[in-house]
Amino acid sequence: xxxxxxxxxxxxxxxxxxxxxxxxxxxxxxxxxxxxxxxxxxxxxxxxxxxxxxxxxxxxxxxxxxxxxxxxxxxxxxxxxxxxxxxxxxxxxxxxxxxxxxxxxxxxxxxxxxxxxxxxxxxxxxxxxxxxxxxxxxxxxxxxxxxxxxxxxxxxxxxxxxxxxxxxxxxxx
Amino acid sequence: xxxxxxxxxxxxxxxxxxxxxxxxxxxxxxxxxxxxxxxxxxxxxxxxxxxxxxxxxxxxxxxxxxxxxxxxxxxxxxxxxxxxxxxxxxxxxxxxxxxxxxxxxxxxxxxxxxxxxxxxxxxxxxxxxxxxxxxxxxxxxxxxxxxxxxxxxxxxxxxxxxxxxxxxxxxxxxxxxxxxxxxxxxxxxxxxxxxxxxxxxxxxxxxxxxxxxxxxxxxxxxxxxxxxxxxxxxxxxxxxxxxxxxxxxxxxxxxxxxxxxxxxxxxxxxxxxxxxxxxxxxxxxxxxxxxxxxxxxxxxxxxxxxxxxxxxxxxxxxxxxxxxxxxxxxxxxxxxxxxxxxxxxxxxxxxxxxxxxxxxxxxxxxxxxxxxxxxxxxxxxxxxxxxxxxxxxxxxxxxxxxxxxxxxxxxxxxxxxxxxxxxxxxxxxxxxxxxxxxxxxxxxxxxxxxxxxxxxxxxxxxxxxxxxxxxxxxxxxxxxxxxxxxxxxxxxxxxxxxxxxxxxxxxxxxxxxxxxxxxxxxxxxxxxxxxxxxxxxxxxxxxxxxxxxxxxxxxxxxxxxxxx
Numbered sequence: 001x002x003x004x005x006x007x008x009x010x011x012x013x014x015x016x017x018x019x020x021x022x023x024x025x026x027x028x029x030x031x032x033x034x035x036x037x038x039x040x041x042x043x044x045x046x047x048x049x050x051x052x053x054x055x056x057x058x059x060x061x062x063x064x065x066x067x068x069x070x071x072x073x074x075x076x077x078x079x080x081x082x083x084x085x086x087x088x089x090x091x092x093x094x095x096x097x098x099x100x101x102x103x104x105x106x107x108x109x110x111x112x113x114x115x116x117x118x119x120x121x122x123x124x125x126x127x128x129x130x131x132x133x134x135x136x137x138x139x140x141x142x143x144x145x146x147x148x149x150x151x152x153x154x155x156x157x158x159x160x161x162x163x164x165x166x167x168x169x170x171x172x173x
Numbered sequence: 174x175x176x177x178x179x180x181x182x183x184x185x186x187x188x189x190x191x192x193x194x195x196x197x198x199x200x201x202x203x204x205x206x207x208x209x210x211x212x213x214x215x216x217x218x219x220x221x222x223x224x225x226x227x228x229x230x231x232x233x234x235x236x237x238x239x240x241x242x243x244x245x246x247x248x249x250x251x252x253x254x255x256x257x258x259x260x261x262x263x264x265x266x267x268x269x270x271x272x273x274x275x276x277x278x279x280x281x282x283x284x285x286x287x288x289x290x291x292x293x294x295x296x297x298x299x300x301x302x303x304x305x306x307x308x309x310x311x312x313x314x315x316x317x318x319x320x321x322x323x324x325x326x327x328x329x330x331x332x333x334x335x336x337x338x339x340x341x342x343x344x345x346x347x348x349x350x351x352x353x354x355x356x357x358x359x360x361x362x363x364x365x366x367x368x369x370x371x372x373x374x375x376x377x378x379x380x381x382x383x384x385x386x387x388x389x390x391x392x393x394x395x396x397x398x399x400x401x402x403x404x405x406x407x408x409x410x411x412x413x414x415x416x417x418x419x420x421x422x423x424x425x426x427x428x429x430x431x432x433x434x435x436x437x438x439x440x441x442x443x444x445x446x447x448x449x450x451x452x453x454x455x456x457x458x459x460x461x462x463x464x465x466x467x468x469x470x471x472x473x474x475x476x477x478x479x480x481x482x483x484x485x486x487x488x489x490x491x492x493x494x495x496x497x498x499x500x501x502x503x504x505x506x507x508x509x510x511x512x513x514x515x516x517x518x519x520x521x522x523x524x525x526x527x528x529x530x531x532x533x534x535x536x537x538x539x540x541x542x543x544x545x546x547x548x549x550x551x552x553x554x555x556x557x558x559x560x561x562x563x564x565x566x567x568x569x570x571x572x573x574x575x576x577x578x579x580x581x582x583x584x585x586x587x588x589x590x591x592x593x594x595x596x597x598x599x600x601x602x603x604x605x606x607x608x609x610x611x612x613x614x615x616x617x618x619x620x621x622x623x624x625x626x627x628x629x630x631x632x633x634x635x636x637x638x639x640x641x642x643x644x645x646x647x648x649x650x651x652x653x654x655x656x657x658x659x660x661x662x663x664x665x666x667x668x669x670x671x672x673x674x675x676x677x678x679x680x681x682x683x684x685x686x687x688x689x690x691x692x693x694x695x696x697x698x699x700x701x702x703x704x705x706x707x708x709x710x711x712x713x714x715x716x717x718x719x720x721x722x723x724x725x726x727x728x729x730x731x732x733x734x735x736x737x
Contacts, residue, residue, distance in 0.1 A: 010353060013302070018294060025295045055480065062477035068299040068319060071353040 002031070003057050004083060004153050007046040007064060008072040008161055011037060015069045019046060022067065028052065028060050032085075032150030043071065045161075047083075047152045072161050076153055083153040087131050088113070089122045092142035101141055108134045119144060178306040178337040179208035182270070185313040186214055188345045191241055193217060193232065193606060195225040199245020200285060201272030204337040217606055217635055220627040222249050224599040226256025227625065230265050231600025234586045235561055236607045237390065239266040239321050246272040246334075247285030251292065255593060257327045258296040262590025263411060264388060266325035268316050269297075275335040276304055290331055298326030306339040311346050318349040323356030324475040325388060356474060360491030360499060368446075368470045368487050369503040375444035375468070377518045378404045381427065381456075384411030384589065385449020385473060385493055392416070392582040394497035395448070401504050403515045405522050407435035409450050410574055413585040418578050424522065425531070428456040430571045430721050433529035433736065438522055439464050440731040447471045449493050452482040453590070454727070462730040472496055531575050532737050533719070536692045541716035544569065544644040547695055548576040551614060551642060554699050560612040561586065561604045565597035565621030568650035571721045573616040595624025598641060602628055605637040612640070612703070619645040620669060629682040632708040640702055640709045646717040647671050654720045658735075671714075679710035690714045 009015045016035055023030050031049040038045045050060060057075060064073045091101055093115075105112060105122050108130065114121035124134050128151060135146065155161070176184065182205055186194065193215045198206045209216050219225040222244045229240030240260075244253055250271040260267045274283040290300045299319050301312045312330060320328040372378055386395055386408075392415050399406050399422060406416045407424040416423055424435035439445065445467040450456070457463040460482060471478075471485035472493060479488045489496060533545045562577060563586040564570040570587055579585055586604060588596040601615035622643050632639055644650075652667040676686030685707050689698040695713065702711040722737035 014290065014294075017291070021294050055484070059477065059481060062480075066324075066475070066477050068351065068354050 001051065001053070001077075003050050003052070003075055003077045004081070004151065005048045005050065005060065005064070005073065005075050006153055006161060007048065007070060007074075008038070009044050009046060010069040010071065011042050011044040012069060015044070018067050018069060019048075019064070022063055023050075023060075026059070026063060028056065032148075034150040034152050036152075047150070049151050074161055076155055080156040081153050082156060083127055083151050084125055085128055085131050085151045086149045087124045087134075088147045089124065089135070089138060089143065090145040091120050091122065091138055092118060092144055093120045094142070097141045101138070104134070104137055104141075110134065174343070175340040176343040177204065177208065177340050178309050178332070179204040181306070181309045181341065181343050182313070182332070182337070183208045183212050183214050184343060185310050185345055186241065189313075189317060194241040194243060195219055195228045195232070195603070196243035197222050197225055197245070197249060199249045199272060201246035201274060201334045202243060202249075202332070202337070204334065205243065205270075205272070205332070217631070219599070219631045221625065222252035223256050223595065224602075224625050224628040224631065226253045226267065226269065227259070227593075227596050227599035228603035228606065228628075229267055229269075230256060230260050230596070231563060231586050231603030232607045233265050233267060233603075234600065235583050235604035237583065239268055239317055240603065241268045241270075243270040244272065245285065246274055246289075247287045249285075250287050250289035254293060254296070255591075255595075257293050257329065259588055259591040259593045259596060260327040261296040261298070263384060263588065264325050265327070266320040267327035268313075268320050269327060269329045271329060271331050273302070273331045273333040276333045279333065289329065293329050296327070297329050298324075300329040300331070302331040303333070303336050306336050306341040309336065309341070310343060314346045314349050315351060319351070319354065323354075324478075357476075357490045358474075358492040358495055360472070360489045360496035362499070364487060364489040365496060365499045366503070368472075368489060369500060369507075371444055371468055371470060371487060372402065372404070372446070373507070373509060376514070377442050378444040378446060378515075379424075379438045379442040380404050380406040381439060381445055381447045381450050382406060382408045382412040382415050383448070383450025384409065386412055386415040387449075387582045389449060389474075389493035390582070391494040391497045394494060394501055398497060398501050398504060401501075401511065403511045403519060404446070405438055405519070407431070407439065409453070409456055409589070410587055411589040412450065413574055413587070414579040414582045417580045419580075421523075422519070424526070426574050428453075429458070429725050429727070430575065430723065431725075432526075432531060432575075433723055433734065434522055434525035436723070436725065436731045436734060437525050441521075442467045445469050447485075448497075449473060451478045454482075457482065458725045459728050459730050529723075529736060533722075534737075536716065538693060539691050542689060542692050542695060542713050544646065544713070544715045544719055545572050545576050546692070547642060547644060547699075547713045547715070548572050548616065550695050550699050551616075552577050554696075554703055555612060555614060558612045560584065560614050561601075563587065563597045563601040563604065563613070563615045565615070565617040566592045566594045567618050567621060567652075568646075568654065568719075568721050569616050569618040569621070569644045570597075571651075572644075594621040598622060598639070599625050599628050601639045601641070602632055602637045605639050606635065609636065609638075615639055615641045617641055617643050618650055619643055619647065619671075619675075620649045626678070629679070629684055629708060633683045638706055638708050641711065642699075642702075643675055643710060643712045644715050645671065645675065645712050646715040646719070648717050650717075650719075651721070653717075657720070658726070675710050675712040679708075684708040684710060686710045686712070688712045688714065
């Protein structure tokens with residue numbers, strides 16, 4: 001099953017390689033990994049999408065928690081969360097398909113961010129389902145190149161990852 | 174007053190009460206060795222950096238303190254990798270200082286540059302690159318704290334040369350606080366209570382003790398607990414010494430080369446109490462048939478160990494000393510008649526022990542020496558001198574675990590997880606350096622001893638009078654055994670001609686060399702070897718066809734156990 005794990009880490013040299021090295025060294029899979037600074041410049045947030053049964057995901061959580069630079073780990077899969085991914089797509093534009101591309105982009109609430117005589121570059125934001133659907137529809141029209149950011153996620157409501165009532169790292173059981 | 178980075182290194186370790194470090198100098202750490210010159214910090218110079226790490230490791234296993242070593246950049250640093258991985262697998266606290274090229278040269282492929290932080294990332298608990306001399310004292314404090322607390326492990330601190338030369342005001346931090354690192358020490362009371370209830374309702378419980386019991390210094394509490402509840406005890410290789418091996422309820426080691434009684438007990442038990450052990454594949458064999466009808470209580474300070482291989486019915490995270498104390502409180506308040514409750518179970522165990530004890534065919538009087546007999550003879554002579562044993566890896570290691578007797582923790586230093594040939598001899602030197610008066614014996618094979626034999630010079634130079642028993646069977650015994658059983662007796666690369674002459678080699682270094690080639694000579698060699706006040710190589714020319722039994726082949730079950 002697919003899991004979305006959000007992690008707060010110290011914003012330090014080498015932390016990304018500790019996290020990614022843990023995944024490769026223990027044979028865990030990474031579908032996507034994003035990392036960026038948070039409201040506190042000393043802290044970065046990573047969002048990792050991974051696949052595995054309960055036992056594997058439990059191990060992923062525990063092993064991540066063992067890394068000294070990891071402040072907080074949370075598997076948000078089972079709770080309410082908002083997730084987004086950004087994609088840039090380059091599509092060949094011809095006389096025939098220009099209107100169709102614009103129409104589809106509009107339906108998906110995408111934006112054309114670059115226009116040239118032979119190609120459009122489109123920006124689409126959304127859940128991975130939406131992004132995949134857009135790709136499927138745009139493909140036959142002459143898809144040339146795709147760049148995806150990978151998923152970022154936040155829990156819904158006022159709950160924050162840094163809050164005390166969240167399951168503490170290395171908690172008692 | 175401003176101190177150089179190198180002086181801060183020395184002063185920080187002195188503030189921590191460090192009495193001994195192991196190391197080898199080189200270009201990048203010249204400033205550091207300059208600061209060590211005539212300093213109060215005792216430094217033991219080795220012959221190879223791998224030796225330094227294993228010595229620090231052996232020192233740590235024997236004393237419980239953090240082992241510390243220092244090496245230069247590049248090849249000095251890369252030579253430590255096996256030693257670091259070894260300590261990581263066995264959760265031994267080490268602080269490894271590596272030299273590094275100047276900060277601004279990092280990444281330029283400078284002379285003797287290696288990305289040692291990158292190379293060791295998967296086998297250290299944590300690592301630091303010190304880029305500013307003002308961070309050095311704090312980094313040493315944090316490094317020591319991380320290495321020695323929670324689940325211990327090796328920590329590497331990379332020291333660029335210009336950081337060692339730069340100066341800063343020195344003040345050593347009194348305390349450490351790392352916001353992302355808070356090991357759990359206290360076991361959850363409700364979980365401990367649940368565990369105790371399970372113990373009360375079990376009829377065939379077994380204590381399965383790992384190295385965590387020794388790390389936690391909880392041997393005395395374990396003894397109290399086991400003796401009161403009459404629950405039989407089996408230990409892993411890493412757990413040897415946590416419980417007296419001659420006790421009636423001791424089952425010895427379990428697993429691939431464990432005793433029949435230990436493996437049967439674990440197979441038949443209805444409650445497996447895994448305390449500081451991690452269900453390693455050398456213990457479990459085929460996982461889905463391991464201890465098939467038991468409930469599992471798993472106590473470990475590392476939540477990651479729990480549920481990794483075997484899922485636990487009652488997990489308890491915390492420090493074993495705390496948890497054993499609390500379990501003992503439960504026992505004390507309880508009125509269960511343990512002896513009566515476990516009567517049938519103990520009768521069954523006694524029968525297993527009697528029916529299939531560890532055994533081997535003794536040699537004829539002037540026949541080839543049996544390696545097991547050498548171990549038994551060493552045990553006989555050394556028993557009442559409270560020896561520390563270290564082992565190399567392979568057949569000799571397994572026979573040592575099987576035939577030596579243990580009465581206290583931190584007396585059996587063996588490479589458990591990584592299985593590092595070349596560990597035993599330097600580890601013995603590390604233990605000897607911690608206590609020069611103690612009897613320290615290394616049980617080695619002729620293969621393993623040659624992997625760090627250069628450290629004999631370190632032994633001579635520093636008066637580390639370690640006694641090394643070399644069970645020389647002219648083969649890489651464990652490899653040969655597997656080839657005999659599983660590879661059609663094709664002894665590919667496992668037969669080693671009898672080079673070197675270990676007696677002459679010992680003498681060349683200025684040590685004492687003794688040799689026994691016949692059964693009748695074994696005892697006199699041991700007697701003489703143990704009484705000499707020098708490092709000794711005792712070579713026993715052994716029967717090369719001897720195998721380690723019992724044996725549960727890899728990935729098999731107790732039912733496939735091969736007996737002698």
